[in-house]
Structures are given as C-alpha cells and as structure tokens.
Amino acid sequence: MKLSKDIINCKSCIYRNLLYEMLSDEEYEKVNTSRTEIIYDRGELMIQEGGEINEFMYLRKGLVKMYKTNSQGKDQILTINKPGDFINLLSIFSQKTQQYSVSALEETHVCSVKLDTIMEIIKSNSEFAIRIMNRMSYIADEIIKKRFEINQRQVKGRVAYMLRFLAEQIYHKNEFRMPITRRELGELISMTTENTIRTMSEFKKDGIIEMDGKNIHLVDFERLKKVCEMG
Amino acid sequence: MKLSKDIINCKSCIYRNLLYEMLSDEEYEKVNTSRTEIIYDRGELMIQEGGEINEFMYLRKGLVKMYKTNSQGKDQILTINKPGDFINLLSIFSQKTQQYSVSALEETHVCSVKLDTIMEIIKSNSEFAIRIMNRMSYIADEIIKKRFEINQRQVKGRVAYMLRFLAEQIYHKNEFRMPITRRELGELISMTTENTIRTMSEFKKDGIIEMDGKNIHLVDFERLKKVCEMG
DNA sequence: GTCGTTTTATGAATTATGTCATATTCAAAT
DNA sequence: ATTTGAATATGACATAATTCATAAAACGAC
Numbered sequence: 063m064k065l066s067k068d069i070i071n072c073k074s075c076i077y078r079n080l081l082y083e084m085l086s087d088e089e090y091e092k093v094n095t096s097r098t099e100i101i102y103d104r105g106e107l108m109i110q111e112g113g114e115i116n117e118f119m120y121l122r123k124g125l126v127k128m129y130k131t132n133s134q135g136k137d138q139i140l141t142i143n144k145p146g147d148f149i150n151l152l153s154i155f156s157q158k159t160q161q162y163s164v165s166a167l168e169e170t171h172v173c174s175v176k177l178d179t180i181m182e183i184i185k186s187n188s189e190f191a192i193r194i195m196n197r198m199s200y201i202a203d204e205i206i207k208k209r210f211e212i213n214q215r216q217v218k219g220r221v222a223y224m225l226r227f228l229a230e231q232i233y234h235k236n237e238f239r240m241p242i243t244r245r246e247l248g249e250l251i252s253m254t255t256e257n258t259i260r261t262m263s264e265f266k267k268d269g270i271i272e273m274d275g276k277n278i279h280l281v282d283f284e285r286l287k288k289v290c291e292m293g
Numbered sequence: 294m295k296l297s298k299d300i301i302n303c304k305s306c307i308y309r310n311l312l313y314e315m316l317s318d319e320e321y322e323k324v325n326t327s328r329t330e331i332i333y334d335r336g337e338l339m340i341q342e343g344g345e346i347n348e349f350m351y352l353r354k355g356l357v358k359m360y361k362t363n364s365q366g367k368d369q370i371l372t373i374n375k376p377g378d379f380i381n382l383l384s385i386f387s388q389k390t391q392q393y394s395v396s397a398l399e400e401t402h403v404c405s406v407k408l409d410t411i412m413e414i415i416k417s418n419s420e421f422a423i424r425i426m427n428r429m430s431y432i433a434d435e436i437i438k439k440r441f442e443i444n445q446r447q448v449k450g451r452v453a454y455m456l457r458f459l460a461e462q463i464y465h466k467n468e469f470r471m472p473i474t475r476r477e478l479g480e481l482i483s484m485t486t487e488n489t490i491r492t493m494s495e496f497k498k499d500g501i502i503e504m505d506g507k508n509i510h511l512v513d514f515e516r517l518k519k520v521c522e523m524g
Numbered sequence: 525g526t527c528g529t530t531t532t533a534t535g536a537a538t539t540a541t542g543t544c545a546t547a548t549t550c551a552a553a554t
Numbered sequence: 555a556t557t558t559g560a561a562t563a564t565g566a567c568a569t570a571a572t573t574c575a576t577a578a579a580a581c582g583a584c
Contacts, residue, residue: 132445133522140437155423155430185419192386192415195426199386202433206371209440213483214363216540243561252444254542259563275550275562291364447570474531485572490532506532506580 063106066099066171075173077122077146081197084189096179102166109150109164117174120148124170125232125241128162129249139250140205142167142241144232151198154180167241212251215290220251221261222290225271229280236280265289294337297330297402306404308353308377312428315420327410333397340381340395348405351379355401356463356472359393360480370481371436373398373472375463382429385411398472443482446521451482452492453521456502460511467511496520 072078072094082090099122102108109119111130122145129139140162143149153161154177184191208227212220224247229236242250248258265271270286272279280286303309303325313321330353333339340350342361353376360370371393374380384392385408415422439458443451455478460467473481479489496502501517503510511517 130441132441136445138441138444140441152430152433155426156434157427161434181423184423188416188419188422191419191422191426192412195386195422195429196388198426198429198433199383202383202429202437203387203392205437206433206440209437209444210361210363210369210371213369213440213444214367244563245561255561256543256564257541259561263563475533476531486531487533487573488571491534494533 063100063102063108066101069097069099072097075122077120080146081120081190081193084193085183085187089183089187089190092179092183093175096176098174100172100174102170102172104166104168107163107165108170108172109160109162111160111163113160115150115153115160116177117150118148118154118177118180119150119172119174121145122171122173124172125167126164126170127167127242127246128164130162137246137249138252139242139246141208142228142232142250148197148201151194151201155198217251217253217257217261218264218289219292220253221247221258221265222286224251225265225278225280225286226290228278229283236283238278240276240278294331294333294339297332300328300330303328306353308351308404311377312351312421312424315424316414316418320414320418320421323410323414324406327407329405331403331405333401333403335397335399338394338396339401339403340391340393342391342394344391346381346384346391347408348381349379349385349408349411350381350403350405352376353402353404355403356398357395357401358398358473358477359395361393368477368480369483370473370477372439373459373463373481379428379432382425382432386429448482448484448488448492449495449520450523451484452478452489452496453517455482456496456509456511456517457521459509460514467514469509471507471509 072082072090082093085093102124108126121143124145126143126149127139128141128143128149129137131137143164149164149172150160150162153159180194184194211223215223228238228240232238232241240247244259244262245255248255251258262271262273265286266273268285270280270282270289272281303313303321313324316324333355339357352374355376357374357380358370359372359374359380360368362368374395380395380403381391381393384390411425415425442454446454459469459471463469463472471478475490475493476486479486482489493502493504496517497504499516501511501513501520503512
C-alpha cells in the first residue's frame with residue numbers, strides 16, 4: 063500500500079459522472095482536496111471486516127474481492143469489484159464498522175475521500191444524497207441477485223455462471239486470465255475447491271472451455287450458457 | 294386487501310422513532326395526510342416483483358415473506374419481515390421496479406406513504422435522508438448476512454438456524470406456530486421440501502423439538518444451538 | 525359433511541457433493 | 555538454481571441431498 067504520486071483531478075476522471083456530476087464548484091473542490099489515491103499490491107488487504115470506517119472508497123483501477131470470514135476461518139466471497147465500484151458504501155451507513163473485508167486481486171488504485179467530507183455534502187446537497195442511495199440500492203441488489211442465482215444452481219451451473227460473469231461483466235471477452243484461484247472460485251459459489259477444479263476439468267474435457275493454468279478461453283459459449291441455464 | 298378504517302396518527306405509533314422522530318411539524322403532517330393503512334389477508338400478494346413503485350411501505354402488524362421467483366417458477370425466500378420492517382426500501386432507489394415480491398403470511402397491516410411525499414422530505418431534511426440510508430444499509434446487511442449464514446451450513450444446520458431465527462427474532466419464545474409451510478422453509482434455506490420435512494422429523498425423533506403440525510416447541514434449545522453451530 | 529387440493533410424511537433408488545489421500549505443477553523467496 | 559509452500563489435478567470412497575413414488579393428514583371451498 064502506498065500513496066499515488068500523480069493524482070488526477072476528479073474533473074478529468076472517467077468515473078466522475080457516477081457520482082459527482084451534480085456537485086457545485088465549491089463542493090467539488092471539497093472532495094478534491096480531501097481525496098487521496100492509494101495503490102494496493104496484489105494480495106493486499108484493503109479493508110478489514112470489523113475495522114473502523116473513516117473513508118469513502120471506490121476503485122479507479124484493478125480488481126478486488128469482497129468477502130466475509132466465518133467462525134471457522136473460511137471465507138465466503140460476496141462479489142468481485144471492478145473500477146467504478148464503491149467498495150464500502152454498504153458499511154458506511156451501518157453506523158458501525160466495516161461489514162466486509164476487501165482485498166486486491168491485482169494492483170489496484172483506490173480513490174479515498176474522507177467520510178466527513180462526504181457526509182457534509184450529503185447534508186447540503188440532496189441530489190447527491192439521492193445518488194448515494196441509488197448506488198447503495200444497486201450494490202445491495204447486485205450482491206443479493208448473485209446469491210439468488212448461485213443458490214438455485216448446482217456445481218456445474220454455478221461454475222458456468224461465474225465464468226459467464228467474468229467474461230461478460232469483468233473482461234468483456236471470452237478469453238481472459240482468471241483473477242482468482244480455484245479455491246476462491248469455490249468460495250464465490252459456496253463449493254469445495256476439489257469440486258470446483260473437477261468441474262473446470264470436465265468443461266475442458268467436454269470442449270466447452272480451453273484452459274492452461276489461469277488462462278481461460280470459453281470456446282463453446284453457447285454450450286456454457288446452456289449449462290448455466292439448467293445445471 | 295382493504296383499507297383500514299381506524300387509522301392511528303403517526304404521533305402515537307410505536308414505530309414512530311424508527312423513522313419520523315426528526316421531522317418538523319409540517320413534514321410530519323405531510324406524511325400523515327399522504328398515508329393510508331392497508332390490511333392484507335393471509336396469502337395475499339402485497340408487492341409483485343417487477344411492479345411499479347408508488348408507495349413507501351412498512352409493517353404495523355403481521356408477518357410477510359419477501360421472495361424472488363426464478364425462471365423455472367421456483368421461489369426463493371429472502372427474509373421474513375415483522376412489524377417495524379420496511380418492505381420495499383431496497384427497491385425504491387433502484388430507479389426501476391419492485392425488486393422482490395412480498396406476500397402476507399398472516400393478516401398484515403401496512404402503512405403506505407406516497408413515494409413523492411417521502412422523496413420531498415428526503416430533499417428537504419438531510420437528517421431524514423441519512424436515517425433512510427441507515428435503514429437501507431441495515432436491511433441489505435440482514436439479507437446478506439442471513440444468506441452467508443445459511444450457505445455455510447448443511448440441511449440440519451440450516452433448519453436449526455431458521456428455527457432459532459423464528460424463536461429469537463420473531464416470536465421471542467421457544468414455542469410458536471410456524472408461520473410458513475415446510476416448503477416455504479425449504480425455499481428459505483435453499484433445500485427441497487422433502488429434506489426439510491425429514492430434518493424436522495429427525496429433530497423431533499432426537500428430542501430436540503416437539504411438533505404437532507405447525508405447532509413447534511424447541512424443548513432442547515441447547516442441542517438445537519449445537520446443531521446450528523456445526524451442522 | 526364431502527370433495528379436491530395442498531401439506532406433511534416416509535422409503536428406496538439415484539445423483540451430487542464432500543472428504544481424504546496423493547501427485548504434480550507453479551510461483552515466490554532466497 | 556534451489557527450496558518451499560501453495561495451487562492444480564485426480565481417484566476412491568463416504569456422506570449428503572435430490573428425486574420419485576406413495577400415502578395419510580389437514581385445510582378450504584362448496
């Protein structure tokens with residue numbers, strides 16, 4: 063973890079419209095000055111479940127996993143987040159601590175704005191407050207929907223669903239390098255590592271995917287979709 | 294579904310402090326006049342996934358299930374809601390339609406406030422806006438945590454977890470009448486009806502619970518807790 | 525009350541998933 | 555380059571869960 067040296071002004075940030083479009087110049091300046099950009103290395107823990115919340119954080123670059131650890135020390139991954147995503151918005155208004163852990167799956171750049179500043183603007187700008195509510199609602203929905211989709215499938219369907227998710231939502235192509243291990247893929251779909259690996263092998267044998275280590279190619283996307291729909 | 298005739302003023306409502314404590318007299322009056330109280334019978338559909346959102350709704354009396362229906366027509370229940378709970382708050386800011394269906398498990402009284410009125414107050418009263426955000430965050434968290442807890446258990450643990458939930462969170466005693474069928478219990482824990490019934494029978498045979506139809510008595514709560522912790 | 529439908533219940537067969545053991549490959553650290 | 559630990563891979567076996575079949579009990583509509 064280190065501070066970024068070349069910080070971009072929010073005005074030229076591609077994620078500006080996600081959140082800040084309705085701010086006044088003055089409010090805008092407040093955000094800009096209370097803002098830092100932090101770089102996390104692959105594997106670094108960015109947010110610890112139970113930790114204090116002082117910053118409002120969102121991704122500018124990279125990929126992270128959001129997860130919870132159970133009493134036996136096993137992780138359950140809730141989502142994979144990409145640039146433009148807010149990674150602790152659901153915790154901020156819990157009036158408590160961070161509700162989920164977040165760690166970097168690759169080098170990740172985070173914009174971090176002091177929570178006080180954000181709260182100040184929420185109080186003075188209702189349009190901004192409503193936008194924040196929209197984002198909260200969206201984030202909650204995405205997590206809940208994903209669990210809904212996963213719970214109604216069995217292993218093959220779950221793996222297929224996640225491969226589609228990675229291809230369609232994260233990489234926007236059928237060929238990519240897996241950002242997570244097979245164990246983490248298992249933690250994402252609530253399955254054992256062995257079963258997850260076996261299913262991937264089966265997909266390979268069946269000619270649905272090609273795979274060389276972490277490099278994945280979804281060669282028969284139509285069949286993958288079919289597995290995803292029923293299995 | 295019918296309108297309630299004896300509507301209580303919000304000022305004497307026991308749920309007032311959940312939400313309205315910081316409103317001005319004027320805002321208060323706005324809520325009170327744009328408010329209706331609706332009574333739903335057991336089994337009635339109160340909110341349909343995909344439907345339009347015009348009202349802000351919360352329970353004053355009764356019990357409901359919040360659920361989603363998958364493409365094969367199977368339901369998955371997300372939560373059971375009780376008086377004081379907001380039943381469409383997560384949908385309101387989705388800028389779309391109702392994200393979940395809600396139906397009454399028993400005679401249920403709902404306070405329904407025009408969404409326009411709520412939005413108006415959010416815009417004029419930032420304290421109220423923040424309270425709404427707190428509630429949203431809480432609701433999302435409860436749903437996500439519950440899925441987290443359920444996913445890491447197998448059938449016995451899941452059934453035990455839900456029985457504890459009903460006893461501790463809903464009825465506040467170890468003896469109660471099940472508000473849902475065994476099928477619905479299965480939909481709540483992502484298991485088949487047969488397995489759910491079998492597990493309940495097993496608990497009975499093992500002397501953990503006593504059961505006569507829908508009447509449940511958790512006679513050996515300590516053992517139930519133990520099953521809940523590991524199984 | 526009677527009829528029809530849903531719910532509860534249980535057994536047997538089948539399938540899915542988890543566990544344990546073991547081997548190989550890969551990648552990071554020295 | 556070598557070591558070490560993690561990740562991938564696979565088989566055999568045990569366990570868990572689903573499916574299908576069937577039946578009794580409970581419940582609502584008439």
